[in-house]
Amino acid sequence: MAQWNQLQQLETRYLEQLYHLYSDSFPMELRQFLAPWIESQDWAYAANKESHATLVFHNLLGEIDQQYSRFLQENNVLYQHNLRRIKQHLQSKYLEKPMEIARIVARCLWEEQRLLQTATTAQQLNTHTHTHTHTHTYICIHDMEQKMKMLENLQDDFDFNYKTLKSAGVTLSLHSHCFSVLQQIVTEMAGLLSAMDFVQKNLTDEELADWKRRQQIACIGGPPNICLDRLETWITSLAESQLQIRQQIKKLEELQQKVSYKGDPIIQHRPALEEKIVDLFRNLMKSAFVVERQPCMPMHPDRPLVIKTGVQFTTKVRLLVKFPELNYQLKIKVCIDNSRKFNILGTNTKVMNMEESNNGSLSAEFKHLVSSASLIVTEELHLITFETEVYHQGLKIDLETHSLPVVVISNICQMPNAWASILWYNMLTNHPKNVNFFTKPPVGTWDQVAEVLSWQFSSTTKRGLTIEQLTTLAEKLLGPCVNYSGCQITWAKFCKENMAGKGFSFWVWLDNIIDLVKKYILALWNEGYIMGFISKERERAILSPKPPGTFLLRFSESSKEGGITFTWVEKDINGKTQIQSVEPYTKQQLNSMSFAEIIMGYKIMDATNILVSPLVYLYPEIPKEEAFGKYCRPEAQPDTEFPDPGCGECVSRNILFSIILF
Numbered sequence: 001m002a003q004w005n006q007l008q009q010l011e012t013r014y015l016e017q018l019y020h021l022y023s024d025s026f027p028m029e030l031r032q033f034l035a036p037w038i039e040s041q042d043w044a045y046a047a048n049k050e051s052h053a054t055l056v057f058h059n060l061l062g063e064i065d066q067q068y069s070r071f072l073q074e075n076n077v078l079y080q081h082n083l084r085r086i087k088q089h090l091q092s093k094y095l096e097k098p099m100e101i102a103r104i105v106a107r108c109l110w111e112e113q114r115l116l117q118t119a120t121t122a123q124q125l126n127t128h129t130h131t132h133t134h135t136h137t138y139i140c141i142h143d144m145e146q147k148m149k150m151l152e153n154l155q156d157d158f159d160f161n162y163k164t165l166k167s168a169g170v171t172l173s174l175h176s177h178c179f180s181v182l183q184q185i186v187t188e189m190a191g192l193l194s195a196m197d198f199v200q201k202n203l204t205d206e207e208l209a210d211w212k213r214r215q216q217i218a219c220i221g222g223p224p225n226i227c228l229d230r231l232e233t234w235i236t237s238l239a240e241s242q243l244q245i246r247q248q249i250k251k252l253e254e255l256q257q258k259v260s261y262k263g264d265p266i267i268q269h270r271p272a273l274e275e276k277i278v279d280l281f282r283n284l285m286k287s288a289f290v291v292e293r294q295p296c297m298p299m300h301p302d303r304p305l306v307i308k309t310g311v312q313f314t315t316k317v318r319l320l321v322k323f324p325e326l327n328y329q330l331k332i333k334v335c336i337d338n339s340r341k342f343n344i345l346g347t348n349t350k351v352m353n354m355e356e357s358n359n360g361s362l363s364a365e366f367k368h369l370v371s372s373a374s375l376i377v378t379e380e381l382h383l384i385t386f387e388t389e390v391y392h393q394g395l396k397i398d399l400e401t402h403s404l405p406v407v408v409i410s411n412i413c414q415m416p417n418a419w420a421s422i423l424w425y426n427m428l429t430n431h432p433k434n435v436n437f438f439t440k441p442p443v444g445t446w447d448q449v450a451e452v453l454s455w456q457f458s459s460t461t462k463r464g465l466t467i468e469q470l471t472t473l474a475e476k477l478l479g480p481c482v483n484y485s486g487c488q489i490t491w492a493k494f495c496k497e498n499m500a501g502k503g504f505s506f507w508v509w510l511d512n513i514i515d516l517v518k519k520y521i522l523a524l525w526n527e528g529y530i531m532g533f534i535s536k537e538r539e540r541a542i543l544s545p546k547p548p549g550t551f552l553l554r555f556s557e558s559s560k561e562g563g564i565t566f567t568w569v570e571k572d573i574n575g576k577t578q579i580q581s582v583e584p585y586t587k588q589q590l591n592s593m594s595f596a597e598i599i600m601g602y603k604i605m606d607a608t609n610i611l612v613s614p615l616v617y618l619y620p621e622i623p624k625e626e627a628f629g630k631y632c633r634p635e636a637q638p639d640t641e642f643p644d645p646g647c648g649e650c651v652s653r654n655i656l657f658s659i660i661l662f
Contacts, residue, residue, distance in 0.1 A: 003109070004035035006116055013214075014119045016223040020458055021111050023466035024528055025093075026104045030064075030086050033079075037063050043109060046102035057098035061087060092620045093542070104467055185252075186269045189245070193276050196242060200280060203234055204287040208320075209430075212290070216404060216426040219294055219304050221455030228292060229359055232320045235288050239321045242281045243393065249273050282397050285390060288320035289399040292363060295384055295406055302460050305406045305426075306418045309371055317386045317401060318363040319352060327354050330388045330399075332364045336371060336408075337382050345370040352388070371408055378417040379438040381405035381425065405435055416511040420495040427452050441491035446474055446484040449494065456514050462526040465533070472533040476557075477506055504560040512562030513555050520590040521564060529553060529618060529627055530564070540579050542619065543569050549616025556584035564595065566602075568614050573607060580614070596631035599624065 007018055022028035031038060046053040064087045071079040094101040208231060218225040252270050293316040296304035307313045317332060330352040350364040357363050384403040389396060405425060407418040421438065427449070428442050450470045458464035465473070474484040476499060481487065495507040502509070513532075517525045524530055530553045543550060548570045556563035563584025570578050585598060603611040618627045 002036055003039050003112060003116065004031065007112060010116070010119050011226075013223050013226055014115055017115055018112070020223075020454065020464050021108050023464070024089065025466050025468055026101070026108055027086055029082055031108070033067050033083065034060075034063050038105065039109070041105075043102050043106035047099055047106045050099055053098035053102045057090075057094060057101060060101075061091070064090075089620055107467070186273070189249070189273055190269070192245065193273065193280065196238065196245070196280055197276075199238060200284055203231070203238065204284070207231060207234075208287060208290070212432070213430045215294070216430060219404065220423050220426045220452060221302070221459035222452075228290075228318065228320065228361070232318075232322055232361060235284065235320045236322045239281065239284055239288075239323070242277055242284065246274070246277045246281070246393070249277060278395065281395070285319075285321055285397050286399055289386075289388075289401045290318055290320065291386070291401055291403050292316045292318040292361075293365075295369075295403050300415070303415065303419050303422070305404055305422045306415060307371055307406055307408055308412060309408060309410045311370065312367075313369050313371070314365065314367045315369065315384065315403065316363055316365040317352075318361050319399075322354075322360075322362050323392070324354075326352070326362060326390070326392070328352075330362075330364075330390060332386050332388045334366060334369065334384060334386050336384050378407055378409060378414050379421050380407070381421070381435040381437060382408055383433060383435060402433055404432065405437070416508060417495065419511070420507045423452055423456075424491055424494065438491070443488045443490050444494070446478065446487040446489060449477075449489050450474065450484075453510070456510075457517070457525075460514075460518055461522060463528065468538075469531075469533040472535055472538070473510070475535065502558070502560075509557075509560060509562075512560065516555075516562035516564065516587060516590075520587060521595050523631055524553070524595060524628075527627070529622075530555075531619065539567055543567065543579055544577055546619065546621075547617070549614060550619055550621070551615045551617070552619040559584045559586060561586055566599065566615065570614055594631060594633075596628040597633065599628050600632050 007015075010018070019028070022031065041056055041059075042052075043056070046056045064083060068080060068083050068087075071083060090101065211225065211228065211231060214223075214225045217223065249270060252273075293314070294304045295307055295313050295315040297307060297311055297313045299311075300306065315334075319326070319330065328351055332350050332352060334348045334350075347366070347368055350366055352362050352364040354360045354362055356365060383405060386401050386403075388399050390399060407421050409415060409418050424441060424444070425434075425437050428444055429437065431437075450465075450473075453473060454464035454470065471484065474481070474487070477489060477493060478484060478487050479500075493506070495505055498504060499506050499509065517530075521530065525532075532553070532555050534552070534554050539552065539554065543552065546569050549568065551566050551568035553564060553566050556565055563586045565582055565584045567579060567581040570580060572578050582602070585595065589598075599615055602615055603613050606612045613624075615624055617623060
């Protein structure tokens with residue numbers, strides 16, 4: 001089966017990762033339309049040899065033409081339009097740089113293979129372990145019950161004969177048969193406990209640990225985590241099986257109390273079996289007590305694990321052993337750091353129940369927790385602890401679980417640095433309780449950082465970052481480099497040190513841009529109209545060949561608070577190409593007028609003192625009205641005077657001061 005067809009059959013969580021691989025640089029539509037041909041080419045070779053890359057690129061354009069003809073015959077107007085647009089984009093962007101598109105496609109195919117391998121391995125492990133082993137365990141338990149019944153009958157016969165018959169030969173015969181069955185049961189029971197131990201380790205050390213890691217990734221913007229219901233079913237079934245075995249071991253004790261004899265296997269092995277099954281059950285219950293939803297302030301749902309003093313936050317714990325008899329029996333207590341430094345205000349105890357959850361899980365949701373503290377440090381990590389006691393079938397089990405490390409802030413202006421701490425921690429470690437992480441923070445690689453940076457956009461918008469955008473960010477962090485893969489980035493470089501020639505750090509600058517996108521230009525970002533992160537050199541290179549009036553939208557590199565600008569092409573009186581740009585628009589200007597309206601109404605004074613719009617086509621060649629007209633208010637007329645972001649006066653009166661010549 002073709003690689004693309006296999007990918008379409010993956011679970012949702014893997015498809016989410018697949019979607020993030022594609023962008024305008026290499027559209028997913030093109031991958032879909034030409035899947036067999038794309039997979040048949042040696043893109044890795046083309047990425048390193050320009051002559052081959054040129055050949056493959058021209059063949060790609062030819063394949064697009066053939067596919068376009070098929071859509072033409074099918075009268076599929078939408079696909080015709082999309083494919084024509086894709087071809088135009090590829091020609092304008094890669095005709096002179098075919099190795100670049102080859103590198104992009106090669107990377108996407110490699111990531112697809114890695115994703116497919118990960119999903120296939122996980123599926124095989126789940127199928128084999130949880131179907132075969134669980135089925136085998138249940139059969140063994142049923143078989144054990146039958147043998148226990150037979151043993152009880154034999155033991156009753158032995159008890160009767162031992163007390164009433166005097167003939168040593170008869171008694172010895174019964175004793176030998178009874179001894180043989182007992183020995184077999186004890187041996188098989190020991191083997192069954194070993195099998196249970198294997199299943200339990202797979203569930204808790206692999207499946208549950210994998211879920212917790214995915215929860216970490218989801219907290220920092222990665223693909224959504226999967227539901228716990230399936231794990232709950234498996235773990236509950238295992239716990240029920242363990243209790244069944246414990247009852248059978250108790251029956252062995254009852255048989256021993258009726259009568260015992262020298263060399264009795266029950267006396268020799270029952271205590272060890274009892275200790276083993278109790279230990280397994282205790283450990284399973286402890287592992288099954290988890291934080292299903294990490295602490296989060298309702299007003300900041302996209303930034304969990306940061307809590308502000310005096311502000312309500314919510315969290316939810318769950319017991320994955322779903323025993324109806326435990327409903328309303330477990331009282332959960334919550335505290336921070338188990339110390340007096342922090343106090344939990346509001347209701348810090350809650351009884352677990354099955355009624356409040358939509359799926360009937362045994363859980364407790366804390367909706368009105370508030371923290372208070374005196375000293376706040378955004379690189380200081382804290383644990384929220386949940387405790388309870390379980391009394392079940394004569395056993396008392398203390399349960400305790402922790403949230404992922406949280407950062408406590410006292411002012412919302414501390415949010416950017418606090419969130420950077422959360423990103424760095426969960427990006428680089430799966431240790432659940434390493435509160436001393438920032439004593440000596442480890443370095444990250446660009447590959448790790450790039451993925452997390454893209455998540456900051458894709459988790460709150462409809463678009464992540466393209467390879468080109470990420471490359472621009474890499475250059476901001478690391479300077480010029482041929483290949484950023486594997487390059488190391490320190491915590492200080494990411495968040496604390498000022499960028500070269502700037503009075504602010506990389507993260508402060510980027511976080512303000514993220515905020516700008518979410519609050520002011522989200523629709524334009526989702527449409528793919530904002531190129532965003534692009535160097536001035538690259539900007540000049542792609543705009544210079546375009547006709548006058550072509551413009552692009554990019555983020556300001558000099559605005560700490562986050563700004564967006566547009567750059568366009570025009571010809572001077574001598575016919576020479578000029579690249580010009582307006583001063584960045586910040587949140588202050590965008591509060592009073594949408595960016596789409598600013599673009600639609602922007603005018604400058606030409607050489608004849610006539611107001612004209614220098615913005616005609618959004619790069620590569622989308623008419624301005626087509627791109628932005630639908631985002632303008634009906635009352636906003638094209639000749640409206642717009643505030644100059646540089647001086648606050650009207651563009652029509654002071655327009656020349658708003659232009660920067662490069």
